[in-house]
Amino acid sequence: MHKLTDLREILRYVPNYREKVFVVAVDGEVVEFEQFQNLLLDIALLRSLNIRVVLVHGAGHQIRRAAEEEGKPITNSDGTGVTDAYTLRLALNVSNRITHEILEGLAACDLRGACTNAVVAHPAGILRGVDMQNTGKVDRIDSAYLRTLLDNGIVPIVQPLGFDGEGHTFRLNSDAVAMHVALSLRAIKLVFITSRDGIERGGRLLRQLSVNEAEEILKQGREQLATDNVSKLEHAFRACEGGIERVHIINGRTDEGLLSEVFSPTGIGTLVYVNEYQSVRQAKKRDARTIQKLIEPSVKNDELLKRSRATIEKHIGDYYLFEIDGNPVGCVALHPYPEERKAELACLSVSDSYENRGIGRKLMNFVEKVARERGFKELFLLSTQAFNYFQQKGGFQEATPGDLPPARRQQWEASKRNSRVLVKPLQNAGAAAPGA
Ligand SMILES: CC(C)(COP(=O)(O)OP(=O)(O)OC[C@H]1O[C@@H](n2cnc3c(N)ncnc32)[C@H](O)[C@@H]1OP(=O)(O)O)[C@@H](O)C(=O)NCCC(=O)NCCS
Incomplete structure (x- = not known):
């Protein structure tokens, strides 16, 4: 869309979005972008239109960097590989730091936010003979808790960490967390904000993918996608399969990217959608x-x-x-x-x-x-x-x-x-x- 987002354009969509839940999932890296504060302002605008927003964040980028700084580089930082005690400690430190930065940013936009422990997880266990240690798997989302916050105008912040109720914390993949949160709240939209323009295949941006096309790419053309794109597309596909009609993947560096994506018919990134007429x-x-x-x-x-x-x-x-x-x-x-x-x-x-x-x-x-x-x-x-x-x-x-x-x-x-x-x-x- 245009630089100064057209208010009339936005208002056309408002009746469909009012009181509905948007799950906005930001990669850890995006929180450090110069444009991040503007993204929070976009969220403030969504809130002023009575759209309920849940913020899920990742931490992979910061975990990788912290490990490098400590001279102990790690290979698995996205919450899918093995999380040893050392990596878990890093994950806890950097996640809390990121959450704090988001809380600060929300306060600067006059928004109330709350760090949550709504993700109930259990150990991922032993996969193909490898003990995943502190890597977890989402068991369920305490949606009643998140709804209480949303009902009171608070933006819940969900970290890539899960709790088992017995004093253990697990490192989780933030794309999976976002998908589960969106499904449990029956969100109208799930928006992944990343460092890429969307899903790119062979260097070309794919603008719109029906859920069937997404499935086809995951089956046949996965090697043509960047690694982080695979996870986004996989979770977008699973979210659509679970009933989320529209999943967006956009670049966090684009000004007004969030608004342009959700309030314009063409969007700026990739839209994965359930074809509502296929039935x-x-x-x-x-x-x-x-x-x-x-x-x-x-x-x-x-x-x-x-x-x-x-x-x-x-x-x-x-x-x-x-x-x-x-x-x-x-x-x-x-x-x-x-x-x-x-x-x-x-x-x-x-x-x-x-x-x-x-x-x-x-x-x-x-x-x-x-x-x-x-x-x-x-x-x-x-x-x-x-x-x-x-x-x-x-x-x-x-x-x-x-x-x-x-x-x-x-x-x-x-x-x-x-x-x-x-x-x-x-x-x-x-x-x-x-x-x-
Ligand atoms: C009217 C009818 C087609 C609606 O189908 P549906 O799949 O249940 O409708 P939707 O899910 O799209 O919409 C449900 C909404 O419409 C409302 N609604 C349903 N029937 C309504 C009616 N007769 N008058 C006003 N609102 C009505 C529901 O309360 C609900 O509101 P909400 O979304 O604010 O909670 C269905 O009830 C029906 O088959 N009715 C009998 C046949 C008929 O009257 N056909 C129309 C004559 S051509």
């Missing part, structure tokens, strides 16, 4: 029965109009299904009115046991995307009981039956259901932002 597919003739079953309860409640199997089959190409593990759990239809360049969103239904998981919204956004791609200028719908839903969650506005295409208006009159008419103009409205 949606167009219906086939043999799905007509399934669609009828899906809408049956809503038809009984007079939420949806009854449709015969033959009618559904006739227009089967208009229908889309949302599947979980291959089972259809929701449906929607997009009926075109090409003469008026309008399209109707119809038959949106989500099976009872899958309600309130955002599936309705995904189906609604999906047909909007299809309608835009097909060049329709307006999406409309008729609803008897869910008009608030479409207004609040879909951005539709109330209209009159006179706004309907004539053929649809005649049906509206004939049905006597008195449904409300809602519309959403699609031109000049700005497409859904992929980077959001």
